[in-house]
Amino acid sequence: PFDKFISAKRTLTTQMKATGEVMSICNNFEGALMKAIRSLEQHVDSLMSFDFSHLSKDELIEELHIVDDMRIWRIAEAIRQGISYDEIHEITKIDVWFIDKLAILVEMEQALQAKELDEDLLREAKRLEFPDYLVAKLAGKTEEEVKALRKQYDITAAYKMVDTCAAEFAATTPYYYSVYGGENEAVETNDRKKVLVLGSGPIRIGQGIEFDFCSVHCTWAFKKEGYETIIINNNPETVSTDFDIADKLYFEPLTPEDVENIVNIEHPDGAVVQFGGQTAIKLTEALLKMGVPILGTSAENVDAAEDRELFEEILEQCEIPRPKGHTVFTAEEAKKAANELGYPVLVRPSYVLGGQGMQIAISDEDVDEFIGIINRIAQEHILIPGIMEHIERAGVHSGDSISVYPAQSISQHAKDTIVEYTKRLARSLHVIGMINIQFIVCGEDVYVIEVNPRSSRTVPYISKVTGIPIVPLATKVILGHTIRELGYEPGLQREADYIAIKMPVFSFEKIRGADIALGPEMKSTGECLGIAKTFNEALYKAFLGAGINLPKYKNMIITVKDEDKEDIVPIAQRFQALGYKIYATRNTAKALNENGVNAIRTNKIEQPSPNLMDLILGHKIDLVIDTPSQGVEHSKDGFVIRRNAIETGVNVLTSLDTATALVTSLENTDVKKLTLIDIATIDKR
Numbered sequence: 001p002f003d004k005f006i007s008a009k010r011t012l013t014t015q016m017k018a019t020g021e022v023m024s025i026c027n028n029f030e031g032a033l034m035k036a037i038r039s040l041e042q043h044v045d046s047l048m049s050f051d052f053s054h055l056s057k058d059e060l061i062e063e064l065h066i067v068d069d070m071r072i073w074r075i076a077e078a079i080r081q082g083i084s085y086d087e088i089h090e091i092t093k094i095d096v097w098f099i100d101k102l103a104i105l106v107e108m109e110q111a112l113q114a115k116e117l118d119e120d121l122l123r124e125a126k127r128l129e130f131p132d133y134l135v136a137k138l139a140g141k142t143e144e145e146v147k148a149l150r151k152q153y154d155i156t157a158a159y160k161m162v163d164t165c166a167a168e169f170a171a172t173t174p175y176y177y178s179v180y181g182g183e184n185e186a187v188e189t190n191d192r193k194k195v196l197v198l199g200s201g202p203i204r205i206g207q208g209i210e211f212d213f214c215s216v217h218c219t220w221a222f223k224k225e226g227y228e229t230i231i232i233n234n235n236p237e238t239v240s241t242d243f244d245i246a247d248k249l250y251f252e253p254l255t256p257e258d259v260e261n262i263v264n265i266e267h268p269d270g271a272v273v274q275f276g277g278q279t280a281i282k283l284t285e286a287l288l289k290m291g292v293p294i295l296g297t298s299a300e301n302v303d304a305a306e307d308r309e310l311f312e313e314i315l316e317q318c319e320i321p322r323p324k325g326h327t328v329f330t331a332e333e334a335k336k337a338a339n340e341l342g343y344p345v346l347v348r349p350s351y352v353l354g355g356q357g358m359q360i361a362i363s364d365e366d367v368d369e370f371i372g373i374i375n376r377i378a379q380e381h382i383l384i385p386g387i388m389e390h391i392e393r394a395g396v397h398s399g400d401s402i403s404v405y406p407a408q409s410i411s412q413h414a415k416d417t418i419v420e421y422t423k424r425l426a427r428s429l430h431v432i433g434m435i436n437i438q439f440i441v442c443g444e445d446v447y448v449i450e451v452n453p454r455s456s457r458t459v460p461y462i463s464k465v466t467g468i469p470i471v472p473l474a475t476k477v478i479l480g481h482t483i484r485e486l487g488y489e490p491g492l493q494r495e496a497d498y499i500a501i502k503m504p505v506f507s508f509e510k511i512r513g514a515d516i517a518l519g520p521e522m523k524s525t526g527e528c529l530g531i532a533k534t535f536n537e538a539l540y541k542a543f544l545g546a547g548i549n550l551p552k553y554k555n556m557i558i559t560v561k562d563e564d565k566e567d568i569v570p571i572a573q574r575f576q577a578l579g580y581k582i583y584a585t586r587n588t589a590k591a592l593n594e595n596g597v598n599a600i601r602t603n604k605i606e607q608p609s610p611n612l613m614d615l616i617l618g619h620k621i622d623l624v625i626d627t628p629s630q631g632v633e634h635s636k637d638g639f640v641i642r643r644n645a646i647e648t649g650v651n652v653l654t655s656l657d658t659a660t661a662l663v664t665s666l667e668n669t670d671v672k673k674l675t676l677i678d679i680a681t682i683d684k685r
Contacts, residue, residue, distance in 0.1 A: 005650050010068040020203030023236035025162065025177035025251055029101045031129035038131065039234045041201055041251040041279060042436035045133055045487060047076035047105050057081050072102065079106045104128070112138035113650045119153045122146070125178040126155050131257050133481060141213035141452060157249070157261040162243070175243040177251050184251055186248070186265055192228040196268040196292065199233025200471050212238040214275035219246050222272075232259060232265055238582045254279050256286035263290050270295040329424050331371040335364045347371065347633070381483040382426050384492040385468045387418055388458060388502075390519070392657040394440050394449065399522040402542070403458060403502040405465055406495040408535055410441055417446040433472070433477060433582035458502070464679055465531060468493060491648055498677065501530045503542035508646045516642045517628045517654045531677045536668035543665055548651050550666060551578070556623040557615060558584045558592070558599070559641070560656075564627045565591040567656050571625070572597045574663045580622075583615055605640055617642050624652045625659050 014222045024035035038045045050073035052060060063074055071092070078088055085099045108128055117123055117139040125135050132150070136143045150156065150198070159176040176186050197219050200211035216239050219229045221245075231246040234253055243249055248266070252258045254276075261677060270293045273280040284294055346363045347370045361367045389407035390398060407415070418439055426435055436458070438449040463470045469478035473486055483490050504524035508516045516523070530542025543550075556575060559570045564589065572582055572592050584592055584599040592599035603611035615621055624645045628638040645652045653659045 010070065012067050012069065020235065021237060022234045023251065024234065024253070027131060027160070027179045027182070028127065029098075030104050031127060031179070033101070034105065034129035034131075035234075035253050035258075038255055039201065041204075041254075043482065044129065045485060046109070047102065048075060049073065049108060049485075052077040053080070059085065061087070061091070062122065064088065075099065076102055076106050079103045080110075096407070109138060117141065117146075118147075119147065119155075122149055122153060123155055123180070126150070129180070131255065138485065143471065147623065155180060156264075158182050158184040159265065160263075161185045162251070174248040175251065176248065178258070178683065184265070186250075188265060192226060194228045194266060194268040195222045195295065196263070196266070196271040197222070197229060197231050197240075198254060198259070198271065198273055198276040198283060199231060200237070200275075200277040201233065201236065202235055202358055203237070204437070209238065211277040212240050215240045216245055218272055218275045223247070223393055225596070230262070230268060232262060233435045254283065256283065259283060259286065260290055263287075263292055268292055272296060329427065330420070331368050334367045334371050334450060338364070338367055353385040381477065382423050382490050383468075383473065383483045383488055383535060384419060384464050385466050385470055386493060386495065387415060388462065389529060391661045392655045395520060396518045396655060397520055397522040398438060400504050400506075400518050400524045402504070402539075404535070405462060405500045406501075408499075412446060413444055414441045414446055415492070417444075421446060421448065424526055461500070461502045461527070461529065464529070465498060466493065466496050498531050498533060499535045499538040501535075501538045501542040503528050503546040505546050509649075515639050516646055516652055517626075517638070529679075531679065532675055536665055537674065540665035540669035540671075541674065543662060544671075548662065549621050550651070550662075551580070552622050553620045554578075554580045555615075555621050555647075556582055556625070557602075557612060557621055557641075558578050558582055558625045559588050559612070559638075560625065560627040561629040562587070564656055568592070568625070568659075569595040569597065571656060571659050571663060572599070578666055579661070583612075583621075585612070612641055613644060615649055616641070616650060619648060621645070621650050623662075625656075626652060627654055628657060 019277065022036055022039040024032045024039060026032035026035060034046065037047075037049070037082040043049070052063070052074055055063060055077070060074065060078055061083065064071075064078060066074070075088055075092065075094070079099070079102060083095055085096050085103070088094070089096050089098050105128060105524050108125055108130065111121060112125060112130070112135060117135070122135070128139075132146045133143045135141075136146045139146070157180060159178055160182065162177060163302040166681075174186075191226035194669040197215055199215050203209060205598040212233075212235070215231065215233070219231060222229050228248075229246040230248045230250065231240050231250055232250045233240050234251060235241060239245060241249060241251060250262050252262065271287050272295050273287070274296050282604050287294060287546045324341055326333075326341070328334040328337050338347075338361060344360050345367075347361050347367060361370055363611050386405050387410065388403045388406045389410060390396070390403055392401040410418075410563060418441075421439070422435075422437055425437060435451065437451050440449055462468070468488075473483075473488070477483065477486075505526040505528055506516065506523060507525040508523075515561070528542060528545030530538045530540070532538040532541060558568060558572060568588070569592060573596065574581060576597055582592065582597065582599045583602045585604055586601055589601040602615060603609070605611055605613045616624070624641065626638055626641055626645075628642075642652050642654070653662065
């Protein structure tokens with residue numbers, strides 16, 4: 001019950017505290033324990049689910065004296081830290097036989113992390129009932145890769161019949177449990193339509209015996225209609241797990257993988273999830289992916305009922321009155337809403353059963369406390385790998401912008417706002433998987449440009465530079481796992497120790513006739529990465545990777561539109577300080593010379609020689625900075641300049657932000673002192 005009573009003492013004594021129980025059956029103790037752990041529905045799946053690795057050996061020995069529901073996880077950590085069986089036994093009085101069995105599971109965890117996942121290791125891991133996603137996590141593979149290996153090696157779950165006759169004579173009761181290794185005793189039948197009824201798992205506060213009642217009566221009703229009935233459940237104290245209720249009973253954990261193993265054998269015509277409480281409801285999406293139709297209320301309508309905002313809309317459409325309320329995401333919003341509504345108020349999360357996380361608040365202090373509890377219970381699972389900053393201002397497509405991680409010039413307040421807006425959008429859009437969001441930051445104000453509930457170009461980049469496997473994580477989240485199950489804490493992840501800069505790469509010289517001026521339509525054909533301990537070195541590496549290797553001749557051309565003339569002055573001053581000779585068209589040269597830059601005036605291309613075209617075709621120019629004017633009638637000269645420059649191998653920049661970045665990199669980095677970074681060694685979190 002500790003998920004309900006957050007502040008309760010977890011100590012176990014002679015006074016019973018459990019509200020329910022699970023049972024698992026396997027042909028070995030270790031496998032049975034692994035099944036039982038993942039049947040608890042307490043966000044645990046192995047002996048690594050509670051982390052005590054931060055404790056020293058002495059601290060851990062002290063904590064072994066604590067008798068609570070997390071004791072076996074402390075014992076597992078004690079085994080990892082080399083504390084002897086005898087010492088663990090002396091403290092806990094747990095028989096050495098059981099301690100050794102826990103050690104076997106710990107050894108398998110370590111083997112999966114350290115060894116190549118070959119057939120023998122995978123067979124043993126599955127014999128010990130390590131689920132595929134856990135094997136994948138430990139072995140550094142994807143769940144799909146593990147499934148493919150199992151298929152390749154023909155490692156599949158077999159089902160044994162429980163011997164209800166104690167070996168006195170042959171048992172015929174269709175009461176099954178899974179093992180890996182051995183002959184399958186669950187015979188597929190096809191003479192009648194089949195329905196799969198999902199039980200409600202362990203009894204706990206808010207999900208009690210009433211759901212088992214519903215499951216049993218549902219099963220009986222299907223039997224009367226001529227269906228072959230199949231129940232999956234793991235609660236030994238319920239009627240649904242009596243062997244004579246359904247045509248077949250599978251005593252298994254209610255997880256996607258365990259259910260899929262049964263589906264692969266039975267091939268049911270449909271499944272019923274609405275009678276098994278939240279346990280069954282959570283398997284809806286997994287069943288649909290397995291190709292099993294959901295009988296009764298559709299998944300979409302279940303979602304509409306569970307989601308408070310969608311439900312409010314439905315009530316509005318139906319013109320049904322309801323108590324006044326507000327949807328909020330933070331404690332501040334909750335307090336504001338509560339004061340508008342007037343205390344007392346009911347505070348509750350969405351997607352809960354049995355009032356989980358609901359509290360009555362009579363003051364702002366109550367709201368602060370209850371929102372904190374709700375956030376822990378509701379298990380917010382929004383992971384933000386990082387915030388990337390574009391060097392170019394808004395107006396240049398994100399794919400054509402230089403992207404910097406971590407963001408360098410954004411205030412902490414703006415970062416906090418971005419995180420908060422991201423969470424709100426992810427929740428409101430009910431994102432399961434990936435989302436990428438583009439913001440504009442102007443001072444301390446944050447605006448949203450675009451939201452896409454999908455992957456983005458920056459995913460490989462941010463994955464490599466943070467060490468966070470974003471796509472595998474998103475895939476597993478889509479399959480039903482949570483961020484914490486996958487070993488991460490929700491929210492913005494800590495920044496990496498490196499500066500990583502993604503530089504767009506263009507193929508303008510290959511695309512004849514294309515205007516290279518950057519705008520809202522993407523034009524880059526690739527990208528490269530510069531990574532270093534400092535911003536300037538990373539930036540210089542990125543420019544080198546993109547083929548901008550300067551200086552060569554230290555000659556450059558500047559021609560900018562009127563609104564950029566003020567901003568170009570400090571950039572030109574910095575290039576001049578680096579020894580560059582600057583050529584500029586009339587108005588640009590005038591603006592530069594008036595501000596202390598020694599710019600050599602040159603004619604436009606339509607004017608007599610020597611003009612810009614002569615300079616470009618002379619193959620002595622390193623760089624052209626040309627910001628195009630708006631409008632077709634103003635763009636012709638600039639287009640010709642840019643095209644000819646590109647086709648003769650001259651670097652052309654059309655954004656002053658990019659020009660600023662380039663001169664910064666040239667000022668602060670010596671190519672002879674560049675450091676080497678092995679990206680494979682970046683922290684994998």
